[in-house]
Amino acid sequence: MSAPPQAAAPERARYGRVLAVREFRAVFAAHVLSMLGVIVSEIALSVLVYDLTRSPLMSALAFAVGFLPYAVGGTVLASVADRFPARRVLVTCDLVCAGCVALMTVPGAGIGVLLTLRCGLAVVAPVFSGTRMATLADVLGDGDLFVLGRSLLRIVAQSSLLVGYGLGGLLLTVAPPRHALLITVGTFLASAALLRFGTRRRPARARDRADSCPGARRLLADRRVRVLLLVFWLPAMFSVVPEALAAPYADTLGAGSTGLGLLMCALPVGTVAGELYAGARLGPAARERIALPLLCLTLLPYLGFALHPGLGSSLPLLLLSGAGSAYTLGLDQWFVRAVPEELRGRAMTLLSAGLMTIQGVGMALAGVAGQFLGVRAAVVAAGVLGTLCCGGLALACRMTEDRDGADRIMTGR
Incomplete structure (x- = not known):
């Protein structure tokens, strides 16, 4: 008696197939423009605040104040992502950002006005990010193309x-801060135009327009969703410690500004390399299989700082840790399966807001730990506590994976 025929495994998606989707190309290009706009505006605003106050504290505050409103935007405004058509939300967010930055360029705008406008950008950001991520599932489906699309956007970030x-930095050598901010107004407007004319209009996901609280409670009542949110959030709180302490660590090593730049770049370079390899070389099943092992290993390289490495040895440790963040590709697929379609926008908004907020908390705690324990000890402590936390999260994730396991069997993955 012959064996029953096996279901054919789905064809492995490639980054090229994702970029071949016209709507995704518009979303991708808009993401590049908006990211560059946000980063350049942060630098220009920080320099502008310092020029006005001559205070390093106020200049740093211009950066730090951007973290706190994420929690507000991600909770109070989360339902916007599902209650209104996604394209309208995305275009409106870009226009609001352009308006806020344009007001920053007005001569005579005081410090209070500048910081308030910076908070406005931060309130809008998680709504924009969550809506865009939910839109990816509409544009690419909720399978492997979605995972690679999210990966490409993270790589861009x-x-x-x-x-x-x-x-x-180069722009500010040839233009004053307010002129540099005008350029970022243009990037936000260009992003809005790409999204308006490059994507299709789709109806709102939610059938009613109730406030966000019932939807948020419904999401958080699902144990699987709660665990996956924590898996996205908590490791990030520990992973930012070396970045937050890069300046004092470079000073400890006597590495100067060049060493500081290398230390700041190491984690992002490792992250991009890990994402590209996992996305291009591994199939969906393999990425899901390695997700939890990588989660448990990604912070272990921080323990190497206990050996007092120099700059040349510190960089590979950071690169290796950054590469371990490729576990997020497997998490992306689990998360989109676990969340009901009508709540996908607010789920992605909540995910984005929580991630930024927890990174801000991690940076603050890193500063406190570095002050009292020393820089190296703080990084090692982040490695120890973070690895223990990741191990517990992996166990919780395994205990709630019944639905995903069933999905993999049904789809032959």
């Missing part, structure tokens, strides 16, 4: 950190 800060 990490690469923008490397390119944007360099371009911003």
Whole structure:
């Protein structure tokens, strides 16, 4: 008696197939423009605030104040992502950002006005990010193309950190801060135009227009969704510690500004390399299989700082840790399966807001730990506590995976 025929495994998606989708190309190009706009505006605003106050504290505050409103935008405004057509939300967010930055360029705008406008950008950001991520599932489906699409947007975000800060610094050598901010107004307007004319109009996901609280409660009542959100959030709180302490660590090593730049670049470069390899070389099943092992390993390289490495040895440790963040490709697929379609926008908004907020908390705690324990000890502590936390999250994730396991069997993955 012959064996029953096996279901054919789905064809592995490639980054090229994702970029072949016309709507995704518009979303991708808009993401590049908006990311560069955000980064250049942050640099220009920081310099502008310093020029006005001559206070390093106020200049740093211009950066830090951008983290706190994420929690507001991600909770109070989360339902916007599902209650209104996605294209309208995305275009409106870009126009609001352009308006806020344009007001920053008005001569005579005081420090209070500038910081308030910076908060406005941060409130809008998680709504925009969550709506865009939910739109990817509409444009690419909720399978492997969606995972690779999200991966490409993360790669752009990490690469923008490397390119944007360099371009911003170069721009400020030839233009005053307010003129540099005018350029970012143009990038937000161009992003809005790409999204308006490059994507299809789709109806709102939610049938009613109730406030966001019932939807948020419904999401958080699902144990699987709660666990996956924590898996996205908590490792990020520990992973930002070396970045937050890069300046004092470079000073400890006597590495100067060049060493500081290398330390700041190491984690993003490792992240991009890990995402590209996992996305291009591994299939969906393999990416899901390695997700939890990579989660448990990604912060282990921080333990190497206990050996007092020099600059040449510190960089590979950071690169290796950054590459371990490729576990997020497997998490992306689990998350989109776990969330009901009508709540996808607010789920992505909540995910984005929580991620930015927890990174801000991590940076603050890193500063406190570095002050009292020393820089190296703080990084090692992040490695130890973070690895233990990741191990517990992996166990919780495994205990709630019944639905995903069933999905993999049904689809032959």
